[in-house]
Amino acid sequence: MNHRRSIQFAPGTGRHAARRRFASAVAGPRAERSPDDLAPAEPGRQWLAPALLTSAAGVLVVSAAYAAGRDGRSWATAAYWGGHLLTFIPLAAYVLSKSTRTKWAAVGALALFQSLTTWMYSPLTFKFPDELQHRRTALDILQHKALFHANPSLPVSPHFPGLEEITTALMSITGLSLFTSGQIVAGLAHVVVVVGVFVLLRRVTRDEWVAGVGALVFAISPHNQFFNAQWIYEVPAFAFMVVALVGATRRWSVPGLIVAFICLAAVTVTHHVTAVVTVITLFALGVGVSLQGRFKDEGRRLFGVGVVGAAMVAAWLIFRAPMTYEYLSGPVSSVFSGLVLQGSAGGKEAVGGAGVSPATTAATVVGTGTMALLVLGGAIAAWRRSRDALTRTLAVLGLGFFAILGVRVLAADGAELAGRLLTYGYLFACVAAAFALTQRWTRWRRMTGALALVAVVLVFVGNTTSGWPAPFEFVPGKFKVEGFESGVDPAGVQAARWVAANLPRKSKIACDWTACSLVGGYGPQSAYADVPGIFYTRSFDRRTRALLSDRGIDFVVVDRRITSQRPVRPGGHEYFDHETTAQKRMTPLPRWALDKFDRDPRVERVYDGGPLVVYDVRRLPGV
Amino acid sequence: MFRRYGDLAAAVVYAAGATAAVLALDLQGVVGLLLAPLLLVCPGYTLVRALEGRRRLDVPELVTATVVLSLATVALAGLELNAYDLRLTARAWSISMLVVTVVAAVAAAARRAGAHGSVRRRSSRLRALPLLAGVAACVLVAAAAAVADRSQRSLDRRTSVTTLGVARSHDRARLRISVVNAEPAAGRYRVLIEAGARWTGFSLTLKRGESWSASRHMPASGHEPVTVRLFRATGSGTLLRTVTLQ
Numbered sequence: 008m009n010h011r012r013s014i015q016f017a018p019g020t021g022r023h024a025a026r027r028r029f030a031s032a033v034a035g036p037r038a039e040r041s042p043d044d045l046a047p048a049e050p051g052r053q054w055l056a057p058a059l060l061t062s063a064a065g066v067l068v069v070s071a072a073y074a075a076g077r078d079g080r081s082w083a084t085a086a087y088w089g090g091h092l093l094t095f096i097p098l099a100a101y102v103l104s105k106s107t108r109t110k111w112a113a114v115g116a117l118a119l120f121q122s123l124t125t126w127m128y129s130p131l132t133f134k135f136p137d138e139l140q141h142r143r144t145a146l147d148i149l150q151h152k153a154l155f156h157a158n159p160s161l162p163v164s165p166h167f168p169g170l171e172e173i174t175t176a177l178m179s180i181t182g183l184s185l186f187t188s189g190q191i192v193a194g195l196a197h198v199v200v201v202v203g204v205f206v207l208l209r210r211v212t213r214d215e216w217v218a219g220v221g222a223l224v225f226a227i228s229p230h231n232q233f234f235n236a237q238w239i240y241e242v243p244a245f246a247f248m249v250v251a252l253v254g255a256t257r258r259w260s261v262p263g264l265i266v267a268f269i270c271l272a273a274v275t276v277t278h279h280v281t282a283v284v285t286v287i288t289l290f291a292l293g294v295g296v297s298l299q300g301r302f303k304d305e306g307r308r309l310f311g312v313g314v315v316g317a318a319m320v321a322a323w324l325i326f327r328a329p330m331t332y333e334y335l336s337g338p339v340s341s342v343f344s345g346l347v348l349q350g351s352a353g354g355k356e357a358v359g360g361a362g363v364s365p366a367t368t369a370a371t372v373v374g375t376g377t378m379a380l381l382v383l384g385g386a387i388a389a390w391r392r393s394r395d396a397l398t399r400t401l402a403v404l405g406l407g408f409f410a411i412l413g414v415r416v417l418a419a420d421g422a423e424l425a426g427r428l429l430t431y432g433y434l435f436a437c438v439a440a441a442f443a444l445t446q447r448w449t450r451w452r453r454m455t456g457a458l459a460l461v462a463v464v465l466v467f468v469g470n471t472t473s474g475w476p477a478p479f480e481f482v483p484g485k486f487k488v489e490g491f492e493s494g495v496d497p498a499g500v501q502a503a504r505w506v507a508a509n510l511p512r513k514s515k516i517a518c519d520w521t522a523c524s525l526v527g528g529y530g531p532q533s534a535y536a537d538v539p540g541i542f543y544t545r546s547f548d549r550r551t552r553a554l555l556s557d558r559g560i561d562f563v564v565v566d567r568r569i570t571s572q573r574p575v576r577p578g579g580h581e582y583f584d585h586e587t588t589a590q591k592r593m594t595p596l597p598r599w600a601l602d603k604f605d606r607d608p609r610v611e612r613v614y615d616g617g618p619l620v621v622y623d624v625r626r627l628p629g630v
Numbered sequence: 631m632f633r634r635y636g637d638l639a640a641a642v643v644y645a646a647g648a649t650a651a652v653l654a655l656d657l658q659g660v661v662g663l664l665l666a667p668l669l670l671v672c673p674g675y676t677l678v679r680a681l682e683g684r685r686r687l688d689v690p691e692l693v694t695a696t697v698v699l700s701l702a703t704v705a706l707a708g709l710e711l712n713a714y715d716l717r718l719t720a721r722a723w724s725i726s727m728l729v730v731t732v733v734a735a736v737a738a739a740a741r742r743a744g745a746h747g748s749v750r751r752r753s754s755r756l757r758a759l760p761l762l763a764g765v766a767a768c769v770l771v772a773a774a775a776a777v778a779d780r781s782q783r784s785l786d787r788r789t790s791v792t793t794l795g796v797a798r799s800h801d802r803a804r805l806r807i808s809v810v811n812a813e814p815a816a817g818r819y820r821v822l823i824e825a826g827a828r829w830t831g832f833s834l835t836l837k838r839g840e841s842w843s844a845s846r847h848m849p850a851s852g853h854e855p856v857t858v859r860l861f862r863a864t865g866s867g868t869l870l871r872t873v874t875l876q
Contacts, residue, residue, distance in 0.1 A: 056763030063767035063774075070774035074781035111690035123771060127778035131786065152717035154708065172708035172718075173701055176669055179720035180652055181662035195670065195697055203694040243701050250698040262681035266695065269677075273702035276709060483782075486789070497790040501810055505795045509806065608855075608876060615860075615871035617791035626876055 054107060058097040059116055065093030066120050070127050076482030083482045091471065092464070094120050095227070099463050102219045103444065103456065110219030111205045117226050118201035118236075122194035125236035128476065128483055132186060134495040136521075137239045139528025140164060145171040145185055147531075149178070160527025160534060166328035169247075169277025170240040189238035196243040197236045201226045203249035208438060210256055212398045214445075221441035224381075227467045228433035229474030230426050244278030245430065247271075248285045255289055255312040256305070256397060264312065271316040275323045279331045282320045284431045288404075289313030295400025305397060342418045367472040374469010375412065377462050382408045382436045385443030392442060405439035408432050426474060440466075479575050488566070488595075489574035489582055494521035502564060502619040503529035509614075510562060510621075517541050517555075518564035519582045522619070526564060535560070539583035543590050546603050547610070552629045562613075563604065563622045570598045634742060638679060638735040645672045645731040652724040668727050674700030676734035680741060703730055787814045787838075794821075794860040794871035799845070805875075808843035809860060811836035818863040819870075826854045833863050 068090030076083035098113045107113075133139055140161035147156040148171050158164050164171075170192070177188040204225045209218035225231065235242055247270040254267030275282045293309035296302070324331050382405050389402030411432045415425030444459045472478055480493040487493040499522060506516065507530025514532045516523075519542075523534035538558055542565075544551045554560075573594045574581050581591050593600075604610050604622045614621035648668040651657060657665060674696040678687065687695065707726045708718060716722050790812030797806040811817050816838055822831040825848055836842055848856065860871040 056760040059767050060763045060770070063770040067770045067774040067777070070777045074777050077781045077785040115690070115693075120771075123774065127774060130775070130778045130782050148718060152719055153715075154712045154718070168708070169701075169705035173669070173704045175718065176704050176708065176723045177666060179718070179723055180648075180665050180669060182656065182658035183662060191666070191670075192701075196701065199694050199697045202690050203698065206691050206694050243705070246698045247702055250694060253694075265681055266699070269699065269702050269706070273705045276705055484785075497786050497812060498793075501791070501793050501812060505793065505808065505810075509795060509797045509808070611876050612872070612874045613797060614793070614795040615873050616793035616795075617871075621795070623875075 054101055054104075055109060055112060058101040058113065061097040062094045062116065062120055065090045065095070065097075066123055066127075068093055069124050073127055073482055076484035079484060083484065087482050091124075092468075094124070095467055096460075096464060099223060099467070100460055102223045103459050103463065105216050105445070105447070110215060111202055111222070114205055114219060114222040114226055115198055115202045117223070118198045119194070121226070121232050122197045122236045125233050126190050126194070128233075129492055132495075132500065133189070133238060133528070134492040135237050135239075136491065136524040137161075138189070138237055139524045141171060141238060141240065142185065142528040143531075144168065145175050145189075148172070148175045149185075159532070160524070163279065163328065163331055163334045164240070166331070167240055167276060167278055169273060170238070170243055173243060174238070193236060193238040193242050196246045200235070200242070200246045200249055201231075203246060203253065204434065204437070207249055207253045207256070208441070210253060211395070211401060212393065212438070212441075213395070217438075217441045217445050220444050221437040223463070224437040224440045224444070224466070225433050227463075227470050228429055228437075229470040230430045231433070232471060232474055234426070234475035235430060240278045241281060241427075241430065244274050244281035247274035247277060248281050248288075249434075251285055251312075251316070252288065252292075255309055256292075264308075267312050268315060271312070271319055275316075275319045279324070279328065279335065280427075281431075282316075282323075286313055286316040286320055288431075288434075289316060291404060292397065292400055295403065296396040299396040299399065301396040338424055342414050342424060364478070367478045370468050370471075371473040372469070374466050375473065377465040377469065378436070378440065379408065379412070381440040381443040381462060381466070382406065383439075384446075385439030385441065388446050389439055389442040398438070401435050401438040402442060404435035405432075405437070408436040422473075486568070487575040488568050488572035489520050493575070495525065498616055498618050499525050499566070500529075502526075502614065502616045502621065505614050505616070506530050506532060506562075506564065506621060514561045515559045516562045516564055517558070517560045519566055519569055520584065522564045522566050532562075534564075537584040539586045539590055542583065542596065543593065543600055544603070545599060547607050547624075547627055549629075552627055555624055555627065556629050561623070561625050563624055565601055565604060565620050565622065566618055567601060567620065568618050569596045570601055571595055635739055638676060638738055641672050641676050642732055642735045644668070645728045648672075649724040649728040652720050668724060669704055670700050671696060672700070673703040673727050673730040673734065674698065676731050676738055677703065679738035680734045703727070790839075792817070792819075792860070792870055794858065794873055796856075796858050796873045796875060798856075798875055803848055804845045805848060805856065805858070806843065806845050807858060808841065809834065809836065810841040812839060814838060820861045820863040820867065822859045822861065823848075824857045824859075 069087055070090075072083050072086035072090055075086060095117070098117045101107050101113045102110050129135075133142055140158070141164060143158045143160050144156075144164045147158065147165065148154060148168065154168050154172070155165050174185065174188045174192050177183065177192060178185055181188070183191070201222055205218050205222035207218075208221040209215055212218055212221075235245065251267045251270035251274060254263040254265075254270065271282075271285065274285055289309050290313045293306045293313055296304075296309065297306035386402045386406055390399055393399055393402075408429075411425050411428045414428060415421040418424055444463065447455050476492060477490075480487065480490055483492065485493070486496045502522070503525035506526050510516070510530070510532055512531045516526055516532050516534045517538045518526055518534055518536060520536045523536040526532060526534040535558060538554060538560065540554045541551060541560065541563060547555075569582050581594070582596060583590075604620070605612065607627075609626045609628070611623035611626065612620060613623050645668055648665045651665060652668070677699045678692065678695045704723075704727070707723075707730065711718055711722050711726060792813055793808075793810045795808045798804075799806065805823065807821060807823075809819060809821070811819070816835065818833065818835045820831060820833045822829060823846065830846075832846075834842055856875040858873045858875075859869060862868045862870055
């Protein structure tokens with residue numbers, strides 16, 4: 008016993024020495040001089056277990072709320088909010104406290120719980136349209152045992168096969184289903200993204216508290232809570248991006264560079280936008296630190312990694328995925344035209360556009376406003392508190408949050424574009440916000456701590472209402488026409504399975520938006536949601552037949568529920584893409600418009616699945 | 631020796647065992663999940679150990695780098711296999727991951743052999759309260775998962791519908807009929823095929839969720855309009871679905 012004590016207090020060993028070594032390793036020699044910045048006091052340590060337990064109870068409440076929603080209970084949404092807040096608040100309070108340790112575990116647990124609640128929303132099948140599109144690519148890889156087969160529902164997807172490669176490899180080795188493997192890959196990537204952001208911010212700011220709070224804010228960004236926990240290619244790509252940045256910001260170490268290059272290569276073959284954003288970020292950081300006189304030390308390295316990344320991305324886009332330009336030109340021009348024309352582009356949505364009630368709109372506005380204040384105040388605080396060029400650059404880049412808000416207000420389809428951009432924007436905005444949230448005035452230490460928790464909860468609530476799932480489907484349950492997840496039900500899935508198994512592979516199929524997502528996800532056929540003219544006419548007149556002929560349509564999938572329900576998505580898509588204003592006014596779709604399929608003797612009715620019917624229109628003259 | 635290289639040896643032994651299991655056995659389900667670290671942990675862990683500098687990574691760094699480098703390895707290895715026209719099978723995946731693991735482990739061992747001083751390990755003590763809380767949290771999450779799974783299955787059972795689909799063969803002499811019973815209970819059905827004045831029919835019983843499909847000869851020449859109807863064979867014989875081919 009005495010021997011142990013003597014070792015503990017001997018110079019160079021023991022707890023204090025270990026802290027010094029840890030601080031030195033993480034933050035360099037400067038931190039070694041003040042280890043207390045990195046090694047918080049002991050008292051908060053025991054709170055992690057109760058915080059985790061309470062959050063897990065919140066997950067159970069959310070699951071019960073989902074079950075209630077499926078049973079049609081009116082209190083399901085209220086229970087959802089209760090569970091949602093119960094999951095978040097204990098972990099947020101833990102991370103916001105300066106005295107607590109292992110903050111990475113708390114933010115990692117929060118990400119894990121987000122993944123679990125996302126899975127619990129749809130525990131048996133993929134339902135989100137993007138997931139269904141990737142399903143097609145994965146099925147092609149499984150069938151052909153090779154990459155790069157055409158995917159009509161998302162043509163760009165086979166050329167960025169990282170997600171599907173990982174998932175199908177896991178399927179092949181473990182024998183698990185595609186859905187289970189996909190959930191494992193998405194969940195794992197989602198958790199390491201948040202822990203990776205913690206590691207990145209700790210490396211940059213040299214402050215575990217700021218890093219923990221930054222990772223917490225990042226974890227609650229609008230799309231990260233649910234959308235980025237789904238099986239979509241952004242999720243592993245973002246993990247690659249974060250670790251590439253970690254490698255690039257490590258000072259002059261060859262292993263760090265190798266890690267950065269491996270991750271740059273992986274992100275290049277996994278997701279186009281993330282790859283481009285990674286390269287832009289490296290250059291922006293390089294410019295930022297160079298302007299502050301750190302070119303030789305940090306700027307050169309960031310530029311070097313950025314140049315290599317740019318070469319990889321350019322080579323891939325030019326030689327393997329040239330259609331990416333066409334795929335992205337629509338959203339990019341929408342952003343620019345929206346900003347240049349100051350919102351006069353069609354289909355613009357104001358802040359809170361995703362809200363369907365005044366309460367959700369108010370929550371969105373308050374949450375977004377709170378975050379804006381945190382970013383603004385935090386950027387100033389970061390500039391004052393930190394002398395580090397990289398930290399200051401990240402905090403200043405966080406002001407890009409306001410540009411994304413501009414996209415949301417001014418661009419066509421701004422809500423969706425801004426939501427997706429915010430995933431990247433929050434990587435910088437969270438640094439600034441973390442500096443604001445860790446600001447404590449000595450005299451009002453407790454009060455500022457409480458205010459920080461209130462601010463984070465407001466941002467969390469606002470980001471939930473403006474993120475995913477849409478407010479009209481916070482809890483799963485009743486079928487909703489043209490909903491996202493709520494628009495997918497067993498009848499639709501059965502129809503898609505039948506189409507996949509029985510119709511010719513190269514068939515072209517016209518359908519409404521949700522049916523097309525399912526048909527494109529389950530079968531090799533090409534599904535088109537942009538031919539509303541077929542559905543809105545009284546009969547198969549010459550114009551309708553010419554339209555069928557022009558588009559080469561062989562079959563039509565009709566969901567008869569579109570004659571009884573309006574599309575549930577506000578402001579976004581209607582039943583079909585490219586509907587005219589006159590067509591949009593006809594909601595719900597008149598019954599006579601669909602009766603023509605049964606009236607016309609030249610149209611074959613080949614599948615009857617209750618609300619969903621499949622018609623063969625190839626015998627119509629001229630088709 | 632084992633203290634210095636034990637983790638690398640464990641990774642290589644596991645990867646070799648898992649590869650052997652993939653090649654020799656056909657593991658499915660939860661047992662198959664035991665092989666997942668071959669993809670999701672082994673290559674990344676050994677790569678991290680091969681690349682790490684003088685400072686050993688702490689837990690969050692190690693977790694992040696291990697998982698992300700594993701995922702990156704799989705994504706890049708798939709491209710490599712595809713480039714050499716090697717089929718992306720379980721065999722190819724497992725062997726390529728084993729190769730990466732072994733090569734990286736050898737590199738890591740070589741770097742450690744060249745490093746001065748012994749590898750320090752931090753001892754960690756498990757405390758009773760956090761352990762109990764962790765177990766309780768896992769129980770709560772498992773309960774939540776069970777609730778979600780059960781309620782979704784229940785909803786799917788309630789909202790599923792019975793379907794009838796018919797496809798005609800190229801020579802128009804045969805019909806491929808498929809019926810899915812998605813109702814909550816087993817059902818007995820009757821299928822009637824009418825072509826002009828002729829008709830034929832048959833009955834079938836399907837368990838809950840069961841699907842049935844078969845080819846049937848056309849009752850007429852094959853060039854007449856055909857109507858296929860699906861009835862419930864019990865009670866009043868309700869007409870459920872209708873399909874018409876011209």
